Structures are given as structure tokens and as C-alpha cells.
Amino acid sequence: MTTIKDVANRAGVSISTVSHVINNSRAVSEESRQRVEEAMAELDYQPNTLARSLRRQQTQSIGMIVPDIANPFFAEIARGIEDSSFQQNYSIILCNSEGDLEKQVAYTNLLIQNQVAGIVFVAAGVSTELVEDLQHREVPLVVVDRAVPRVEVNSVMTNHNQGGRLATQHLIDLGHRRIACISAGSGLSPSADRVTGYMETLWENNMPVNKKLIMHGDFQYESGYKAVHTLLDLPEPPTAVFACNDLMAVGCISAAAERGLRVPQDLSVVGFDNVRLASFTNPPLTTVSQPMRQIGTLALELLMERINDIDSPVRIEQLDTELVVRRTTAAPRHTD
Amino acid sequence: MTTIKDVANRAGVSISTVSHVINNSRAVSEESRQRVEEAMAELDYQPNTLARSLRRQQTQSIGMIVPDIANPFFAEIARGIEDSSFQQNYSIILCNSEGDLEKQVAYTNLLIQNQVAGIVFVAAGVSTELVEDLQHREVPLVVVDRAVPRVEVNSVMTNHNQGGRLATQHLIDLGHRRIACISAGSGLSPSADRVTGYMETLWENNMPVNKKLIMHGDFQYESGYKAVHTLLDLPEPPTAVFACNDLMAVGCISAAAERGLRVPQDLSVVGFDNVRLASFTNPPLTTVSQPMRQIGTLALELLMERINDIDSPVRIEQLDTELVVRRTTAAPRHTD
DNA sequence: GTGAAAGCGCTAACAC
DNA sequence: GTGTTAGCGCTTTCAC
DSSP states (O other): OOOHHHHHHHHTSOHHHHHHHHHTOSOOOHHHHHHHHHHHHHHTOOOOHHHHHHHHTOOSEEEEEESOTTSHHHHHHHHHHHHHHHHTTOEEEEEEOTTOHHHHHHHHHHHHHTTOSEEEEESSSOOHHHHHHHHHTTOOEEEESOOOTTOOOOEEEEOHHHHHHHHHHHHHHHTOSSEEEEEESOTTSHHHHHHHHHHHHHHHTTOOOOGGGEEEEOSSHHHHHHHHHHHHTSSSOOSEEEESSHHHHHHHHHHHHHTTOOTTTTOEEEEEEOOGGGGGSSSOOEEEEOOHHHHHHHHHHHHHHHHHOTTSOOOEEEEOOEEEOOSSOOOOSSOO | OOOHHHHHHHHTSOHHHHHHHHHTOSOOOHHHHHHHHHHHHHHTOOOOHHHHHHHHTOOSEEEEEESOTTSHHHHHHHHHHHHHHHHTTOEEEEEEOTTOHHHHHHHHHHHHHTTOSEEEEESSSOOHHHHHHHHHTTOOEEEESOOOTTOOOOEEEEOHHHHHHHHHHHHHHHTOSSEEEEEESOTTSHHHHHHHHHHHHHHHTTOOOOGGGEEEEOSSHHHHHHHHHHHHTSSSOOSEEEESSHHHHHHHHHHHHHTTOOTTTTOEEEEEEOOGGGGGSSSOOEEEEOOHHHHHHHHHHHHHHHHHOTTSOOOEEEEOOEEEOOSSOOOOSSOO
């Protein structure tokens, strides 16, 4: 390993001169500058970030805790985060928590030991306690895609309620009267807000909310699949279904197909998220799009704000969704 | 921030005693140990990894360069890598290269400056030059999913040829005679080996290779879609198609559906990779499965070997694929 | 079984 | 415009 000392010797100047050339931190004569630059090139000098960070008492790395990077939704957000951190010369330490609290704590400590400048928590089982603890330790923090009850913390999330409204209104506008909904997760999850948006829209259109048409899923394919089978067994089956994520929506399509029903003629389906997969279903899925990359970018922006000033005011940002109409929605066959 | 010094003061022992308790590096009296442990707990002491690594001249972090973490195939491999690195107390610095050489170089330098213990390169445009440079600098390295011509470097990849054979033989066994293939990427890509496996299997079964049935795609949905439209316009269209990845296979299914052809009755389709999406297509996709997690795990194993002994022999590992029969393949309607 | 002290590679305050 | 020096928090040799 070549160090700054080697460069200094080679260039025939002092260590501090080299340092100042590197960091542009004070005036250096043109001659010295050139000799230093030559020496650095010749020796292929790479400054040791460890030493620099130790001395400066700050690093250029940030921790990102996601439940599962192999989940396309989180992966897109992660890309948004990684892209803008790269632009700002920060690097990302990746942590997969699987929503497991113990792993989250372990990772959090690891990140703190690594002196990260800040931490981005992406969704799933962010514990109030852990967040409070981190706040207390003055670790710059931003929470993505999940509200943390009773705690004031920088967060960015999607306006799930608005998304639920968009989906529901779209189906109503097409003429549907019996619209089912497949929720997921617990009461605090983003999905709950989507369901609320669905119910509110129904009310606002003077349509009754039928509890039998609200099914409970778990964000997985299977649960959408099963829910639709149950729904279609009802004496008065729905003509449309709003699934709270794309994967369940795909399950819906499969179940309908299995029963010989055509989508969208016999059953309309709307998803949520607009992951890449949604473009490739058969037929392509109508869905509510979350601005995933933008979520990541914004999250990093909030984090930076906090890093630069730990006392900066808490910001809670909500991003709007967008309806992407593809080919799984149409008017119902018999308007009753 | 509480330091080791604070702990030492609190516990009434020397700094070195604290250090030895933490690292279990020499005998310490039971009394001292207890007082140190209490002090650490009370002060919530977190050892500073930066300082430790600087002193020890080695870190517990490894760099992972992937083209795009939002690509499900890479994401699964990344999980494999991250999971086993966590187990071994290493953390991952995530880098998205987009296959761009400049970004790869930038990231590589950044990783070296961060003193990473080693680097995992995942696929896509790994340049021979860069790898050689890294070898020369004695950076522990492992390349995943791509052969680097003319360079001896630790690598782990799938036996693509065998996978191509599996897919093709499956279709032949079902009775297909006109089997198309949709390749992708350049001559050196993994896909090329899959095509070779396809051709070899045809020969071994005394079936001619018809150049018109070999289409060139680009791993994207669209290209599979277009290829099938072209193929079905042929005077003698194929009864089956082997697409070199799942996404293109999904494109094939869509194109067939658009023409009113049923899969698998009118056209059989086999994909490659077995990404999660493959279970959710309509009908579920028959495909050749790559052991993505295992690839990640094995990659980390090779890297560790290198980290522990930079002169350890080069290992090039090939993992077997597996045919996953779902519901896009069946016997052709008219065996001619 | 314990403590003192040197030093990892770098930056920044302080001289000149 | 340049150099000397202290010290970031830790580990480890050396001395007792």
C-alpha cells in the first residue's frame, strides 16, 4: 500500500502539502502541485478512507436497511437511494433485515460501529423502540414507506390513501358496482390506508361498503389467488377487484383464468405498486404506480439534510401515486 | 461518542485491559472482566470499526458490484452474497455499475480506498483490463456469472450449456421437432453457452439445426415478444421455443396469446433463470433454474478463501442447473 | 494479570 | 507558500 508519506517523499514535499493538494484546502504553488500529482499518478496512490474518516470524525457511508433486496419493490427504492448517494459521493452499506427485529438491532449496531453518517430504514417492522433509541443517540435517520407511530422522525412515503382512491374511482367510472378489495398486513401497514381510500371513495359515490367483498391477504401471490376463488363463490360475486399490491393482483388474474373467466371482460383487476412485472402479465396489469425511484431519491435528500444539521426540522413527505391503465380493467358486462 | 478510554476510566482499569476483554485476546481476571462489561453496558459502548480496521490493517467489508440491483436475477444473487457475508461478520458495500465501465472503475477505486477486504463482481461487462489491474494490485476478487477471457480469476457461474441441453431435451422428449431458440447478448455471454447446449442436443438427437429458428434477443421482454411474432410468420413455424431467459419467455407467451394461440397446446415455451416471476405467469412458466442464492454463497466462499490467502489457487466453479417443469410445455398437437 | 506507549494513515492547527 | 506536530480510537508490543 502506498501512503501519503510515500507520495510526499517521491514528490520531495511535505506530507501536509500533499494533503492540501488532495483536498484543495490551501494555496499550493503550481510547481509543488504538479510534482505531487505526478507522484500520485506514478505510485497509483489511493487515499485511505479509514484514516481520513477517523481523523475527520465523519464518514461518507450510509446504512440502508431493507427487508429483502430481492423484493422488486424494495429493490427499486434501493436503486433510487444508491443512485443519488453515488452522486453525492456516499457509499451504501446494504443490510437485509427480513423484517426481523433482532437482525435490525444487530445491523443497526454494526452500522453505528462503522460510523455511518446516517441510516435509511426501508419499511417492514420498523420498531418504534428502535427508532426512538436511534433518535436518542442522535443518529441521522429516515424511514421509508412506513409511518412510525408516536415518533417524530424524518420519513418519506407514498400517499396510499390517494392511491386507493384512484384505483376505486377508476373502477366506479367504468361502471362497476360490486368492487372487491384485497388488503394485506396489519392495521398500521401502508395497505390499510389503501383500503381506507377504497372505502371512502365508495361512500363518496353513495355506494355501500360490503364487508364480504373485503378480503385479507398477505402481499403474496397465493393470497390474491385464494381470495378471488372465495369471492367468485359468493352468491353475488364482484365484477372488479382492487388488490393492494401487484403480486396479489397477478394471483387474481390466475384464479380468474382458472375458472374460465376472462380478464377484463368478466373480471376487472387493479393492482398497486407498478413493479416491472406489471407490464408483463397477461394481459398487462392496470395498477397504481408508486414513484419508487423518487422515493429513494427523496429519502436520501431528507437524510442529507439531517446529516448536515442534526437539528433540522423533521420532515414527513408524502408522494402522490398515479393510475396506470393497462388492459386488466374494462366496463362490466351487465350493469346492474 | 463513548470511546474505549471512557470505558477504561469508568471501570477503573487500563485501556489495554478493556481492549483485551473485547477481543478476548489475553487472560483477564474475573473481577476486571466484570467491571469492564458493566462499564460497557452502562455507557452503551460501540467500538469504532474505523479505528480498529486502521490499526489492524484489515476491514470486515467487501464490495459488491452488480449491474442493477433492481434486476431480479442479480438481486437474488446479491441476497446470497449478503446473507453469507452477514453470517461471517462482513458487511457489503453495494455498487450499481449499470454495466458501465467508467462507473466500474470509479467504484473499484472507491472500494479500494475503503480498504475493502475483497470485491465481488457480478456479471455484465466485466472488463478484462479492470480485472487484470485488480489482480495485479492483489485485491481479492471473484467474478460471478461471467467468464473473463485470458485471465485466471476466481469465478463462479452456472453451467449454461447443461441448462440449454436440459431445456432442449425436455422439448424433444415431448415430441417437438421444430424447436426455436431465442438467444441474447454477445458471443461471450452466458447466453451463448445456452444456445450451444441447444444446438448440441439437437445434433445428438439427429435433428437438424435450422438457422431460421434461432433468433437474437436482448434479455428484455420486448425481444421475446417480437421474436415469436417473426417465428410464427414462418412458413413452417416452430411448435416450441426455448428463450434464453424468463423475461423473454414471458414475451413469447404474450405474443402467442395475442395471436390466439394457446400455451402450451399450440406453442410450448421454456425460459431460463427461474426468477420469482416465473411462478406467476399465466400459465406458470417451465424454465431452467439457476441456483442464484447458492451462486452468491459460493462466490463469498471463494472470496473468503482468497482473503485468507491471497496466493490460494484459482478456483473456477460451475453450478448445475435444474429443469423446473410447470405448465408452458406439452406435446405438440400434430407430430409430423 | 496488568499498564504504558507506540503507531496505523490521515488532517488541521500552529508555526514560520 | 510550506513544514512540523498532535491526535482521531484502537491494538499490540514491551515491560513489569
